[in-house]
Amino acid sequence: MAVISAIFADWGTTNRRAWAVDRDGEVLDQRKDDQGLLGVKDRAFEPSFRAFIGDWLKAAAPAAPIVMAGMVGSKLGWREAPYVETPARFTQLVERLIALPDLDGHPVRIAPGLSAREDGRPDVMRGEECQLYGLWLKARAERLCVLPGTHSKWAEIRDGGLAGFRTYMTGELFSQLRSSGTLAQLMRPGAPHDDAAFQRGLTVSEGVSAGGLLNRLFSVRSLGLLAELPGEALASYLSGLLIGAELRDATAGLSGGTVAVIGSSRMTELYVSALEAIGVKAEPIDGDPLLRTALLAIARTAKLM
């Protein structure tokens, strides 16, 4: 077996993943668990990380670097890696790497997150910037990208970096409305996806203002109360309404081109199908290989391997 030449990690708020890779970035081993920042007591990040991949540290080549991305670089993380403001070039992720004390002779680095500002409102991301960097390294193409999730991120790759980005709270709002309140009361828990209801929600989201959305949310309730949509279909209708609203705003002004939908979750599929339903071409792209591509480039550019 090839020797471990680097350890990459994406350490988030609720879980973390890590990869042991060879000198070409090929995956030798991988791991994930639920010890996100929230699971780490008393800021004991080092013991927690050793418990996670301590065996890799022992097996790795001397001075093989550890490069991390994600919320581990936030104020609540292991060490703060201040945000780099967009517009930013991806190479700034290397220039603004944060160094921690070596672990058994292995250099440890955390990549910074990015911030954006639009009409005075700030926005932030941590972790997604590396996947976007990976996409740039792979394709060198300027394009609009989305990373669906609890908070989905839309970013425009331009000039070897990000022109800016926007976060949409769509996923979290859906979860909250589905789990409690007067809409949740009418929904059948655990109902499978209902595509007809999802498409209906997508249609209802067309041309709607912010306040119009607050009004149309109530239609989830009245359609249920009047038995015009079964309880099994209400969550899919709500999902279509919310995702449709996000997609129409995020792709407004887009003239041609294919949106890169980065991820590998069920939500990625949903976004691709919804984008196509509203007439926007979409390409699903697995995010993990992109992340590793970026962390490998960062390690090499920083002359850590």
Added chain:
Amino acid sequence: MAVISAIFADWGTTNRRAWAVDRDGEVLDQRKDDQGLLGVKDRAFEPSFRAFIGDWLKAAAPAAPIVMAGMVGSKLGWREAPYVETPARFTQLVERLIALPDLDGHPVRIAPGLSAREDGRPDVMRGEECQLYGLWLKARAERLCVLPGTHSKWAEIRDGGLAGFRTYMTGELFSQLRSSGTLAQLMRPGAPHDDAAFQRGLTVSEGVSAGGLLNRLFSVRSLGLLAELPGEALASYLSGLLIGAELRDATAGLSGGTVAVIGSSRMTELYVSALEAIGVKAEPIDGDPLLRTALLAIARTAKLM
């Protein structure tokens, strides 16, 4: 003391209120408790109602009527009073009254709710239609009205009835986002209203699409994360953002005139100040007297008193 000539009630989902009135509708006594429909076990509405105002029944003039509005007329209530479809004239509330068996010789009636339909989406109200009827009886003016609440109702009084109406889930969404999730985490519980933050939220809601709202919701989080707004101010900012979105949608196309803001809660004041901040004239009007005016008119027109 004048004799009780009628008993009026607004029996909702979570609480109920009742008034004992004389032949002119003047209030002789009033009561409220938290025995809304959800508090009534095994559909024991009659015993519950007797426990609430049984003494009034005994003291009232023979055959003094009981007239009720609200969710008591829903499927889950005492007896269903089917929705009257808008556009509807207020006199249809009398024509479509539902009779229950007399209580100790007192006739009992429930006023129906109203339904509306817009682009195939249904909407419903129960209780608010009587306050709107009361406003019509008082002023005989065609105007745009809002009843702020968990689900605020916007209705247009026209031709002695309602042209249509819309429900906005603003209040409930605010409550949900303030009580759990990633926005709530950053908010200081119980912080007083911060008018500067509220006004900032109002400003941010201008010209925003449905998806734009999903994006701007995240600014509550990023403003908090970056300490650009203190935890004490975040709920007021969110409130301004959501209420602003509602008001801009509901008053779009309004050319002059004064919006009637019906109610007596803190939220009524907030709606009046927010409407004025976005340049719309607003008049606060107490809702309870309107409700009693309507129920008195219903009782008289139905020849119950």
